[in-house]
Every structure is written in structure tokens, then in C-alpha cells.
Amino acid sequence: MNIYLDLFLSFAKVGVLTFGGGYAMLPILQREVAENKKWATEEELMDYYAIGQCTPGVIAVNTATFIGRKVKGLAGSILSTLGVVFPSLVIIIAIAAFVNNFADSPIVQNAFAGIRACVCVLILNAVVKLWKKAIVDKPTLLIFAIVFILSVFTNLSPVVYVILAAVAGIILKSLEAKK
């Protein structure tokens, strides 16, 4: 099969099977990319995934770009990335059309009122998981507290916090190094 088509289809498969976010993706990538296609070793995959987690953007997309580039350069990275998002586009558009059409039905309204209560908890669980990796000492706890309070009570764009946090980190660490 044409390698570009192969990349697109393999990552479309990963996209379909990634159910519930990037964290669910790793075992599927291991099987498809490392074992079946041998496009990358397990170690490379772990590295890509780790970098994908701490760089901006969607983890699944970041990882797909990495592997696509390794296999077939720029065109490979673009096709892998398009592959990974393609199933989402199709599935979500179908569901969105349905949900938006039936938004006024009592059943849909009641269902979503229940679902929203559940979403609260899922977000809380995600925060707890991230907390363990992100809040490691006093300065990081302080950053968390400041950003949390400011963003609950003001309407500043999240972009501002991310940039300021990056600057604060660089300053903090260079001060530490000087001591």
C-alpha cells in the first residue's frame, strides 16, 4: 500500500480507538505503530508521548505528527495528523447534528442535566491526576493558587496565565541557580 495512505489509515484507526482522551491512546499506539507497522520502537514511542504531553496541543495529534515525520517527513506528519482527527470530524458532526436538532426534547434535556453532574466529577478527577505531576513543591503550589483564584474571579484570557507562568518559571529557576 502507498505509505502515505497507510499512515493516514493507521492513524485514523488510532483516532477511532482512542476513546476518552490522549491518555487512552498509548496502548493502541504501541500495538499499531510499534508492533504491527514497526514505524517506531517502544522507547521512541514513550519519548514522543512524553514530549507530546508537555508541549502545547492535543497529545494524540502531537504524537501522530512525531511518528509521521519520522516515517515520511513533512508530508508524512501532515497525513498522520489528518488521519488521527478524521474520525472525530465525521463522528462528532453526525452527533452534533442530532443533538442540536433534538436539544429541546425533554428526554435530551434531562439526560444532559444528569451528564453535566458527571462531567463535574470527571474534570475533578482529571485535575487530581494532573495535580500529582504538576504540584511538586511550594512554588508550584503558589502558582496553582494564584492562577486558580485569578481565573475564577477575573475574565483574563488563559493565554496570559500560560505566558506569565512560563516567564515566572524561567526567572525562578535562574534565581535558584545563582544561589
Added chain:
Amino acid sequence: MIYLRLFFEFFKTGLFAVGGGMATIPFLYDLSDKTGWFTYDKLADMIAVSESTPGPIGVNMATFVGFTTAGIPGAICATLGLITPSVIIILIIARFLANFNDNKYVKSAFYTIRPASTALIAAAGVLVLKISLLNVDTFQQGGGILSLFDFKAIILAVIVYVLTNFVKPLKKLHPVVFIALSAVAGIVFKFAGA
């Protein structure tokens, strides 16, 4: 032009949302504030659908918001906007991979970006909590302190919390299971009062 605007807004989200799909949520609340394209309620529904369908959550949400705002072309523009910065950043990093993880400045920046990003997601969680577990409107219309709490929803949230954190065989279950059960509970107990 709405398509360009969608592309640009999601480009920004893709560039600054660090830590996976959930990290895009604060940006979407910001977008709702700025544009009025969708309400907070609608956004919470979109998060639920994105969590319970195949595909990365961030991509699902971009598609959903894009589609709700401007149809199929909107869905495509929002999704392409979201992934473009990733592709560019990763291609740059891949060239210098050997040094990226060890780079002093990269390490220092992410040391503080991670807690900031976690805080942003937590703050977005507070917004979801406000619309799903509290009746701020009826309270402000003078309904008394008890009318502030949506007890049905709070009980359900506590049950889901306990099941997803403390009940061993259930902890590993996929979130879609809990979302589906919550939908059923919502219909049976008429959560929206509809």
C-alpha cells in the same frame, strides 16, 4: 469572517493549551465569554459528548464547537486551527529532539506552566459545577439558601465521585460508562425538570 475567526481562536487554543484535551476547556469558556457563540450549558454538553465518543477530546470539542457555530465548514476550520500549532511545534522540536527535554529553559518554563494549566482546568471545573450542581438563578430571585443547591445533581455527583475513586473494580471503567449511567439517571429522575 466566521471561518477565519474560528481557525484563529482554535489556533490560539492549540498553541497555549498544555496537558491534553481537558486543557482546552478553559479556552472554550473564554471563547464563550468573548463571542456568545454558545452558552456555558451548551459547552458542558459538548464536553460530555466529546468525552464519550471516539477520538481525542480536544479534537472532538473543536469539531463540536466549530459545527455548532458555523456548520460543517466551521467544524473543519476549528479542527484545522487546533492542530496546526501542534504540527509546527512538533516539527521544530523533532529537529532538535536530542536537546529538547534537557534544555534548561524548556524545563524551567514547564515547571510552572504545568501548575498554571492545572489551575486553569480546575477553574473551568468550578464553572461546570456552578451550572450543573447549583441553581444560581432561582437563588438570586430570592428562593432562599436551600434553593441554591440542586440536590438531585449533587447526590449523583457524589455517587459518581465515590464510584470513580474508591470502588476498586469500577475505578478502571471507561468514563463513558459513568456518562451513560448519569444520562439514564437524569432521564429517570427528571433532572432538568422537563
